[in-house]
Amino acid sequence: MSESRRRSTSRHRRRRTALMTGVPPAVAAAGVLAYGSVFGLGAAESASAATAPAWATATADGFASVDALGQNGTYGGRDGRTVTVRTLADLEKYATAPEPYVVVVAGTITMNPAGKEIKVASDKTIIGSGTSGHIVGGGFFLGQGVHNVIIRNLTIRDAYQGVWNDKEHDFDAIQMDGAHHVWIDHNDLRHMADGLIDVRKDSTYVTVSWNRLSDDNKAFGIGWTENVVTDITIHHNWIRETEQRNPSTDNAAHAHLYNNFLEDEPNTAVRSSYGNYARGKTRMVLENSYFRGFTNPVIRDGTAVLVQRGSVFSGTSGRNESGGGTAFDPRQYYGYTLDAADKVPSLVKSGAGPRTSLGTTAAAPAATTLTVAKDGTGQYTTVQAAVDAVPANNPARVVIAVGPGTYRETVKVPSGKPHITVQGTGASRKDTVIVYNNASGTPKPGGGTYGTGGSATVAVEADDFQARNLTIANDFDEKANQSLSGHQAVALRTASDKVFLDGVIVEGDQDTLLLDTASKDRLGRVYMTNSYVVGNVDFIFGRATAVVDRSVITLKKRWDGTSAGYVTAPSTAAGRKGLLIANSTVTGAVSDRSFYLGRPWHAGGDATLDPQTTVRNTTLSAAVRTAPWTDMSGFSWKDDRFAEYRNTGPGSGPASADRPQLTDTQAADQEVQDWLAGWTPSAS
Numbered sequence: 001m002s003e004s005r006r007r008s009t010s011r012h013r014r015r016r017t018a019l020m021t022g023v024p025p026a027v028a029a030a031g032v033l034a035y036g037s038v039f040g041l042g043a044a045e046s047a048s049a050a051t052a053p054a055w056a057t058a059t060a061d062g063f064a065s066v067d068a069l070g071q072n073g074t075y076g077g078r079d080g081r082t083v084t085v086r087t088l089a090d091l092e093k094y095a096t097a098p099e100p101y102v103v104v105v106a107g108t109i110t111m112n113p114a115g116k117e118i119k120v121a122s123d124k125t126i127i128g129s130g131t132s133g134h135i136v137g138g139g140f141f142l143g144q145g146v147h148n149v150i151i152r153n154l155t156i157r158d159a160y161q162g163v164w165n166d167k168e169h170d171f172d173a174i175q176m177d178g179a180h181h182v183w184i185d186h187n188d189l190r191h192m193a194d195g196l197i198d199v200r201k202d203s204t205y206v207t208v209s210w211n212r213l214s215d216d217n218k219a220f221g222i223g224w225t226e227n228v229v230t231d232i233t234i235h236h237n238w239i240r241e242t243e244q245r246n247p248s249t250d251n252a253a254h255a256h257l258y259n260n261f262l263e264d265e266p267n268t269a270v271r272s273s274y275g276n277y278a279r280g281k282t283r284m285v286l287e288n289s290y291f292r293g294f295t296n297p298v299i300r301d302g303t304a305v306l307v308q309r310g311s312v313f314s315g316t317s318g319r320n321e322s323g324g325g326t327a328f329d330p331r332q333y334y335g336y337t338l339d340a341a342d343k344v345p346s347l348v349k350s351g352a353g354p355r356t357s358l359g360t361t362a363a364a365p366a367a368t369t370l371t372v373a374k375d376g377t378g379q380y381t382t383v384q385a386a387v388d389a390v391p392a393n394n395p396a397r398v399v400i401a402v403g404p405g406t407y408r409e410t411v412k413v414p415s416g417k418p419h420i421t422v423q424g425t426g427a428s429r430k431d432t433v434i435v436y437n438n439a440s441g442t443p444k445p446g447g448g449t450y451g452t453g454g455s456a457t458v459a460v461e462a463d464d465f466q467a468r469n470l471t472i473a474n475d476f477d478e479k480a481n482q483s484l485s486g487h488q489a490v491a492l493r494t495a496s497d498k499v500f501l502d503g504v505i506v507e508g509d510q511d512t513l514l515l516d517t518a519s520k521d522r523l524g525r526v527y528m529t530n531s532y533v534v535g536n537v538d539f540i541f542g543r544a545t546a547v548v549d550r551s552v553i554t555l556k557k558r559w560d561g562t563s564a565g566y567v568t569a570p571s572t573a574a575g576r577k578g579l580l581i582a583n584s585t586v587t588g589a590v591s592d593r594s595f596y597l598g599r600p601w602h603a604g605g606d607a608t609l610d611p612q613t614t615v616r617n618t619t620l621s622a623a624v625r626t627a628p629w630t631d632m633s634g635f636s637w638k639d640d641r642f643a644e645y646r647n648t649g650p651g652s653g654p655a656s657a658d659r660p661q662l663t664d665t666q667a668a669d670q671e672v673q674d675w676l677a678g679w680t681p682s683a684s
Contacts (some may be wrong), residue, residue, distance in 0.1 A: 058680075060150065060183035062207035062233025062256065065334055065678030069147070069205065072669075073678045074181040076125030076150030077102040084129070088112060095120045095140070104129050105154060111138025115159055115171035115193060122146050128153040131354045138171065139192070144178035144201070153354045155188040165217050169193035177201040184208045188353045190215045195245060199232060200224045204253075207233045212353040214240045215270075223250025228281045235259050235336070236344075238352040241270045246294075251280040256330045257289060259339050261348040264293035271295065274319075278304035283327040290344040291316050300324060312341045331522045334677070335497030337418050337463045340393040347395060368398045374405035383411045383422065383434060392416045397684050399423055402470060404431040410438070415461040415496065415518070421684065422458075424470030429505050432470040434458055439476040440486025440511075449486065452511055456493035461518065464498045466684065471505040478509060478559035490514045494526055494544065500681040501528040509556065510537040515544035520573055527672075527681045538569035541601060543609075545577045547675045548584060555588030555595050555623050563591035563623070568598035569632065570611040570640075578612030578641065580675050585619045586651065592622040599632040600640040612641035614670050616662070620651030627658035645670070 059065065060074035067073060080100030085091045086107040094103045100123035107129075116138040120126070126140070127133070127150070135156045142149055151174060159171035171193030174184060178201045189196040189211060195218040199206055202225050213219045219242035222232060230252040239246050240263040249255045257276060264272040275297040278284040284300075286308035291297040296318035300306040307327040313320060330336065339347055370386045371378035378401075380386045386400045397419045404426035411434060413420055424432030438455040453459075458472050476489035488511040492501075495516040506513045512535035517524030526546035533540055534554040540546075557563050567586065572578030579598075586597075597620075600611035628644070628651075629637040644652075645662040655661035662670060 058150070058152075059678045060181075060185075060207050061336065061678055062209065062235065062334060063205050063231040063254070064181055064183045064207035064233065066205055066231070067677070069180050071147050071181045071205070072674070074148055074150060074183045074205070074207070076100075076148060076183070077123055078125065080123065085109075092118050095124055095126060097121060100124065102127065105133035105135070107132055108134040108136060110136045111159075114138065114161075115169055117141035117172070117175060119143060120146060120149055123148045125150040125152070126154065127151075128155070128354055130356050131155075133354070139173040139175070142174075142176035142179035142182060142203075146176070146179040147181045149179065149181070150183045150185070151187065152183070152185045153187065155190075155354060157188070157190050157192070159192045161193045163193075166193045172196065172198050174198070175200065176203040176206070179203045179206075181205045182207075184211060186210045186353060186355055188212045188214075192216055194218060195221050196242075197221070197247075199230065202227050202229050204230045204232070206231070207235075208237060209233070210236045210348075210352045212238045212240075213242060214238075215242070217243050218245040220247035221245045221250075222247050222252055222255065223280065223282075225251055227251065228253050230255075231333070232256070233330075233334075236339075236348050236352060237261070238263070238348045241265060241268060242272070243270055244273045246272065246275045246277070248277040249279060249282045249284060252282040252284070254328050254330075254333070255282055255284040256287075257284065258287040258336070259341075259344050259348070260289045261344050262289065262291045262294055262297065263345075264295070266293060274299050278306040280304060282306075285327045285330055286311065288338045288341040288344065290314070290341055292345070296320075298322070310338070310341050312344070329521060331497075331518075333523075335463065335523045335525060335679070337498070338393075339395045343395045368396070369401055370398065371401050371403070372407075373403035374407065375403075378403060382409050383407055384409055387411060387413055387417065387420065390417045390420060394419055397421060401425050402432050402434075406433045406435060408435055410436050410456070411458045413458075413460045413462045413465060415463075418463045418465070420462060420464075421466040421468070422470065423466075423468050426469070429469050429471055429503055433473060434470065435473040435475055437474060437476045438489065439474075439481065439484060440488040441481075441484035442476075452486070452488040452490060453493055453514060453516070455488060455511075456490040456514065458492050460492070460494045460499060461496055463496045465494070465496060466500040466502065467504050468502040468683070469504070471507060473505075474508040474512070476509070495524065497522075497524050498679055498681070499524075499526040500683075501526065501531055502681075502683065503530045504528075505532045505534070507532075507534040508539065509535055509559065510539065511535075511541060512539035513541070515540065515542040515546040515579070517543050523576070525676060525679055527676060527679075529681075536565035538566050538599075538601070540567060540579060540581075541569035541571065543571040543573055543576075543578075543603070545572075545675055545677075547580045547582065547672050549580075549672055550583045551585075553581070553584060553586045555586065555590045555621075557590055563594035565590075565594070566596045566599050566630070568613045569601040570598065570613050571601040571603045572610055572612045572641075574608055574610040577675050579614070580670065580672065581613070581615045581618055582672055583617050585621075586615075586624060587619075587621045588623060590623045593625050595623045596625055596630045597628040597644075598637075598642060599630045600635050600637050600642075601632055602635045605633070607635075610640055614641075614643050614645070614662070615647060616645035616667065616670065618647050619649040620647050622650040624651030626653055629658070643670075
């Protein structure tokens, strides 16, 4: 993201929540982030945010997750108390209060007078209790500068005044004028006097997801400003029986619409005039949506830029337009996973709107399990065969359960197969081993050599990948292959977003763990916990935004018995976060003061890169050098981003010119959640 698009560098410090439980013996146990089951709370105020269930502390995805304008993503009232309301007076009291609150609506609240819009203040989560939270005859208003607001799991309905295209009564379900960082999720919005959602007057960093919008003349308007600043994500919404503004998007800087279901049912009084509309100077990306029965499903002005791809049009008629130039790449701003367009109607109809439980973001189908066993007792005898059996663009989780044994093979998970988990079924992560011995200089059967990335035993190019309870290794023998030109030998390579590595061992020598992205301009987040990484030279490296948390980093001697090496070699793009090692241990049977914590890898000599490694709250053995950072290939580490914070152990040391330490203020912006940027890894 460019400096101008970030627009702000100031940030809020906030509470942090441990992500997973269970750690290696050398690391203290982590906390639990548990999902709530139902929303039923007491009649009065409930526990504080520190003990609130996950639905109360959830954070947004899409543009609402982007750090900007002094706001670090969108997390609503999670830092305040949770209160339950059943009256209009209580709802208004807490929604308009200056303090943060999670406000649980536990019944039907009728607005008085009709059309009343409660003026919501910043730092609020307003959420329905199960499916019982109804707002009747009015809605919510978010004014200039209001920020960090979540509205979820509510039914907002019936402000209709008897005139279909009502010009007299501006009674919206949710209206925002100049607000930012707003997440509207899993609501049922219908039968209002004007529109259902209005995003107006430079409101920005908004995500609208998993809502039902229906039975209204105007569904969803965006813009009404000469300024081109609005950034908005609209995904997995069911828009039906609405005539216009589905949505209408005017002068939006970036509008990303994907996996929405637009339906105009036949033989009803409501007839659509148009679907998705890009107006003015809007730049819109439309992906994998489903349009059924709509007239003019996709239209644009001559001044707008609209790129559409992958959508399905069933029984539509009239204008269906694209073109006008290049819009933008949403992945420059946040990661996301597309569902197959032909699956969107069933997925969205079953998952949109208020839920009895918001334990997960989407009501996805149950995971499929494929079994692998060396002895033939499973469905497959190799891991790659199981990966190959996963259908392209699979919409739901596929668990590949791998029995104990050593699987000498290479495995590739291609980009078109997201939501895969590879899980060892043995009692220990050492019981299931995937291993091979290619190196950068190893000759390929068809000619040439593998190169560093191509040497990987396991290569992951698909988003939302998970691995747990197994070992991934590269056992290339450097000593026996001194004649080869390249000894880099990768065990695991990731080049995708939302990769979760839990309870694994990744083992090799040089270049063990390559944490990459699909391209320089793409976001790639990796979270590793409860794990071990073993190696000696640059053995955690790449351009991903990656966290190694509550794990053990084991230093290993070189092939000739010497002790010398480098833990990290980040290759981070400017403006992104690089490698973070937190709450972990660096150890190994090597000589004292023989290993650097890292050096800057400017891949291909690219001077625009800004490599980053932060090591914090970690125990360092005496193997770590007193000046723990060093230069690489003519690039000085001092020109890039290398720092420590509150490390302990014999390898730690005080701040100096050769050993920069973060201040407490700086460290508040370099915590695990800052790296994950709204993504909460959870086992599935």
